[in-house]
Amino acid sequence: MSFDNITLEEKQQALDDLRKVKTLFAERNWFPGTSGNLSIRVGEFQEDDFHFAVTASGKDKSVNTPQDFLFVDQNGQACETTTLKPSAETLIHCEIYRLTGCGAVFHVHTVYNNLISEWLGQTGVVKAQGIELIKAFNIWEENAEIAIPVLANYAHIPSIAAEIPGVLNPEIPGILLQNHGICAWGKNAFEAKRHLEAFEFIFEYLYRGLLLNNVPKR
Numbered sequence: 001m002s003f004d005n006i007t008l009e010e011k012q013q014a015l016d017d018l019r020k021v022k023t024l025f026a027e028r029n030w031f032p033g034t035s036g037n038l039s040i041r042v043g044e045f046q047e048d049d050f051h052f053a054v055t056a057s058g059k060d061k062s063v064n065t066p067q068d069f070l071f072v073d074q075n076g077q078a079c080e081t082t083t084l085k086p087s088a089e090t091l092i093h094c095e096i097y098r099l100t101g102c103g104a105v106f107h108v109h110t111v112y113n114n115l116i117s118e119w120l121g122q123t124g125v126v127k128a129q130g131i132e133l134i135k136a137f138n139i140w141e142e143n144a145e146i147a148i149p150v151l152a153n154y155a156h157i158p159s160i161a162a163e164i165p166g167v168l169n170p171e172i173p174g175i176l177l178q179n180h181g182i183c184a185w186g187k188n189a190f191e192a193k194r195h196l197e198a199f200e201f202i203f204e205y206l207y208r209g210l211l212l213n214n215v216p217k218r
């Protein structure tokens with residue numbers, strides 16, 4: 001589908017939704033030091049032909065300006081003439097869209113997701129069991145155990161993207177990058193936000209659980 005054939009209304013809706021999510025996450029301090037990036041897909045999806053709006057690289061994501069987002073194609077190339085640079089991690093978004101056909105990808109750096117990837121993720125997964133928020137991933141089994149994939153944090157982003165097909169778990173809408181952050185996705189912005197919040201709850205729970213294990217039980 002040509003980018004020009006996607007309606008202006010759909011493009012504007014994606015930008016409005018990105019703006020709202022960006023503002024909300026910034027209020028939670030989920031974009032420290034210009035970290036993090038967000039994207040929402042527009043138009044029809046084919047694995048070799050799709051488009052999405054993505055945050056521009058290196059911006060202070062706690063302020064809103066007319067220069068915060070641009071549209072790119074399945075290769076991460078800008079769809080329109082612009083001076084803006086897409087997120088340095090756009091190729092990760094491209095690969096997640098290509099493999100899942102999802103509608104939104106959100107990436108944040110938090111202390112909890114960094115520490116948990118480092119302390120519990122050395123085997124290539126972070127396991128979590130029996131936490132109620134696992135149901136946010138539509139996993140309803142009692143005492144369910146999940147394994148969240150963890151990828152090495154290569155400085156070369158195409159190397160990270162190339163490893164995603166080998167670790168992606170269709171049941172788990174997220175991937176941790178070691179000592180870097182998490183990418184979470186969903187069929188739309190609402191679902192991607194729900195998934196991201198559930199991951200962050202789980203990481204904080206695991207972190208606090210590690211601390212409690214060092215305290216004698218009463």
Ligand SMILES: CSCCC(=O)C(=O)COP(=O)(O)O
Binds near residue numbers: 034037089
């Ligand atoms: C300052 S954080 C290093 C880059 C990064 O990991 C990130 O999430 C933000 O990069 P972007 O190009 O999307 O601003």
Ligand SMILES: [Zn+2]
Binds near residue numbers: 035036037089180181
């Ligand atoms: Zn990042």
